[in-house]
Amino acid sequence: MRYRAVVTLAIGAAVVASIAGCSNDTGGGGGETLTWATVTSDKTAAKEAAAAFEAETGISVEVTASGVDEYQTTTRTQLSSGTAPDVFFVWAGDGNPMAMQVVSDAGLVADLSDMDFTSRIPEGFKSVSQNGGKTYTAPISSAGIGSAFNLTAMEENGWSIPTTWSDTLAFCGEAKAAGKTAFALAGATPWNTQLISYALAPTLVYGPDPDFAAQMSAGDVTFADSAWVDVFDKYLAMQDAGCFQDDALGTVYEDALDMVAKGEAMASVQVNASLAAIRQGAAEDTEFTLAPLPATDDESQTRMAAAMGAAYGINAKAKNPEGAKKLIEFLTSDEGQSVYNTPIAAIPALGSSTFEPDPALDSLLEYLESGKTDPFMDQLWPNAKVQQVHFEVVQQLLAGDVDAKGALSQMDAAYAEG
Known part of the structure; x- marks a missing residue:
């Protein structure tokens, strides 16, 4: 099968x-x-x-x-x-x-x-x-990270899922002009702040450089002097393009999912397990899917994060x-x-042998089958502090308190503690 x-x-x-x-x-x-x-x-x-x-x-x-x-x-x-x-x-x-x-x-x-x-x-x-x-x-379970889209709401508004970076930013502007949110962000729930980074990094960092994690472990590369800067800069670009709701840093996980369930937001970048929680708050016939978040204008370069x-x-x-x-x-x-x-x-x-995949996971399964996925980044980081610092610096980044290099330098300091 x-x-x-x-x-x-x-x-x-x-x-x-x-x-x-x-x-x-x-x-x-x-x-x-x-x-x-x-x-x-x-x-x-x-x-x-x-x-x-x-x-x-x-x-x-x-x-x-x-x-x-x-x-x-x-x-x-x-x-x-x-x-x-x-x-x-x-x-x-x-x-x-x-x-x-x-x-x-x-x-x-x-x-x-x-x-x-x-x-x-x-x-x-x-x-x-x-x-x-x-x-x-x-x-x-095996899990993936992607944009959990409310397909029913997208169709009602005449939008299709963007497949390039430029299309993503344009989609954010169109949604905002229509009084909607493209991507609900749970910025007040620390672990949710990492997910957009993890959705962008496979395409920008680990796909182009499959040995990046090993190079970091060897001390040959750092977050602040790598394509991780592009990851954080594009995270900021999404904010500047109006991709997120007002007061995204004050929104908790449950409220972000509820926005997608009700069609107030078209999507939220999440782990696939969040689809179940979104469905609980949605009308019975609402359809959803987990799609990759594009990071370049070449669709063939797009990858997804998937791991245990x-x-x-x-x-x-x-x-x-x-x-x-x-x-x-x-x-x-x-x-x-x-x-x-x-x-x-x-x-x-x-x-x-008895498991039937949820149709909402079709894209994730296709990316897995074609080998276009990379592990969740934190699973091979050397200590628990790096992830905690990641949570914190993303909030600082979106609040305008630090730039991409400054945020990543803090992650480098945590990584160096071994």
Whole structure:
């Protein structure tokens, strides 16, 4: 099937296997409710997966979800105090306080190396799931970043999705003149500020220079003396062209998505999981799609960011470790991969014979299949501070408090801390 080809070509999986669902044995949970923490964008997926898991195993699951910034702070505090959930969301690689490298180095997450799913981790995901040759996270979804367009609203206004940089800026002007917003920006939600950078960088930085990340690691290049300057300058150009709503820096994530759902904004640059949240606030027949954000006037140069999305680890001090392992077994099964990824328009990281891709992901799948994607930039950054500084300097940049080089120099300083 087409999805199997996508995984093999784009993510490097050697085999996309179907495995049996987890056992119906209700033992192993110790009679305790299993606690599971995730982020808001994956709440619907976790709730549906928890219901299916409970039905299959008889183990009760309590799911909690919170926004990225709150989640990272709260969960680290809980892990330190011994009150963290049994299973929790972990970001791939490095780059933030709840990333695999960080929590495994701190001994906060259990070693999953003896679990069956590890043999099916795609080659491209191993480096961001493993530390010291041991596996600490279970990859559940593949994710992409692009412009989540309200196609129904676009058609009603007589607009088509722009495919070049010049067309994008022109579209922003037309939308503004019509009393609409081209791209809703959640500038008050720190993690959302990075997404436009991540949507532009594959075309401007990592596509033209595939070895850029390795060169940075070797100290041969920097953010401030590279095409990252073009990324930030084009971010500013979008603001100057009226691409964003008034008071974009005062808009939170939920409100930005609501603007797209209601057709007040035509799009918002988001991770694909946000499509589910947008749909919840939209009229029933509204159609959406995730499209690339052009960065040049040559459409053939356009690339998208795509990488491992949701992943879960087991608390090293889990109160219900056996139940936690059963949940990971379910989430990495053929059934679990489909149940989790379907409601949030995501793509199974380990493959699933029963999964049917959301039509809104057609562009992302095509870019994956053609090899025109690059990983999320922070997953191989050397520490969590670089991403936090990225959040801050984008807000400074859009507020006019710093220029592109000044903002990127701050990121370089954080990167140099190793």
